Amino acid sequence: MPKRTTKPAANASSPQARGARDAREPGPACRVALIGFGTVGRAVAKILCENGNGALRLTHICNRDVERKKQAWVSSNVPNNIPADVIWTDDVQSVLKSDVQIVIELIGGLHPAGEIVRNALESGKSVVTANKQLIARDGPDLLQLAARKGCQIEFGASVAGGVPVLPALRTGLCGDRLHGIAGILNGTCNYILSRIENARIPFSEALEEAQARGYAEADASEDLDGGDARAKLAILALAGLHTRVAPESIRARTIRAVDAVDFDYAAELECTIRQISRADLKGSTLCAEVGPCLVPTNSPFGRVQRNLNLVLTSGQYGGDMAFLGAGAGGDPTAVAVVSDLMFVAQSLSAGGGKREVASNVSTPEISSDFETPWYLRFFVRDQPGIVARLAQILAAHHLNIDSLLQKPGFEKASLPFVITLEPCHDSMLHPALQEMAGLDFAIRPCLCLPILR
Ligand SMILES: NC(=O)c1ccc[n+]([C@@H]2O[C@H](COP(=O)([O-])OP(=O)(O)OC[C@H]3O[C@@H](n4cnc5c(N)ncnc54)[C@H](OP(=O)(O)O)[C@@H]3O)[C@@H](O)[C@H]2O)c1
16 A cells, blocks of 8 residues: 655644634634514524625524514525525524524513523523613623623614614723713604604694604504613613613603694794703713703704614713614614624634623712703693793792793684793702692693703
8 A cells, every 4th residue: 555645634723724724714604593583683684695794604593483484585595604404493492502602682572582692691602682671671781691601792783773873882982981972762753753843743643654654653652751762871871881770760751742833932942852862971970861852953963854863972082973874674773783793703703702891880870950951831821920920930949031932823722832941950940840830821731841052
């Protein structure tokens, strides 16, 4: 038998062999499971099918009653990463026990999504999620769990959908010391308010229109009353201000009381009305709230139309930054999910690098005592002495009137007019409003909005 003369191959795991392999070909694709094949899940799978780069390999798609979810395009349109043998399953446990490295959670809600995410992290799998409820409530704990287990959790799509504000806060701006974040974070509210602004239609009509176009759910309370936006604000505060805030501790005011006439009066003040979520960190206190505010018409917030989102950040060194774009929708949100996925896959292939851990997160005192000028709108049954009575109450509480606006042409039985106040703290104004609530000529509660200049 002829003697072999070829040099023996280097040990496959030796540095020389690894170096030679790295130079020739990319490493093995990262194995990914998608749990939740709904609006965003389908869009994620579509991007992976159409735009894959070989670094990711979708091995499982998991959804309850999965048979009805199966799509031919997932296995037929298979360039690099969606193999024809992708496993469709409704058994979450089998996915968690498999050898996938990244779990994408796109079910939404707290249960069972929370348990799935925890189990995945416990077993050393990294997680990508768009779940704002879960991250707003458990984000700091999940970040710590991921760090303990040497894996990652990314949630870039959980706030502002496709607008890459969370990756910016966690990476691009982490060298600054941010002290303020403000945003238009709820597309439903922005759609409704900008429709009332542009068409001067009643609130109820704008809401019906938003529901008919699929921008608002049948029960839109979470959007209208600020629950959705404050969960997002809590996540922004965690990522940008390193503060742990329970969403329920952030005051939320509804937009339901905003009337078309408020846009007329706001216009007199060169303003419009938007639902604004804002958080300012001062020492160990976080001043935070969500609710409708007057904003200058020509300001970044005043120019945001339809269901777009805008986030502004203020930093000690970098100053102000703005992030604008589509805050929802399957495709934009899926872009954020796939971007997170690529980030995690790159980290894993580079040896499992991690983002910052939640160890420097503080638990501040929460306040809503902002100091601003104020807009007070009254609807009254007309009679002599109304303005004098209101002025008396305001003076008794040391509040200064800045202007008084009254447009002609309204019924005397339901007359709207506006008083604006010079800047004062919310806590000073509140007792005056309570006193005004008992006045017999008021036919609706006073609408009190901060004016953000
Ligand atoms: N849609 C957006 O514009 C948007 C924007 C930003 C963030 N997000 C977030 O993205 C996530 C997904 O939203 P989405 O709009 O894609 O929701 P979706 O359309 O309701 O999709 C959720 C999917 O998960 C499945 N599912 C629900 N519970 C399950 C369970 N226990 N086990 C297995 N599968 C289950 C649902 O199945 P069924 O078909 O049986 O219901 C559905 O296919 C949520 O956290 C949401 O807040 C969405």
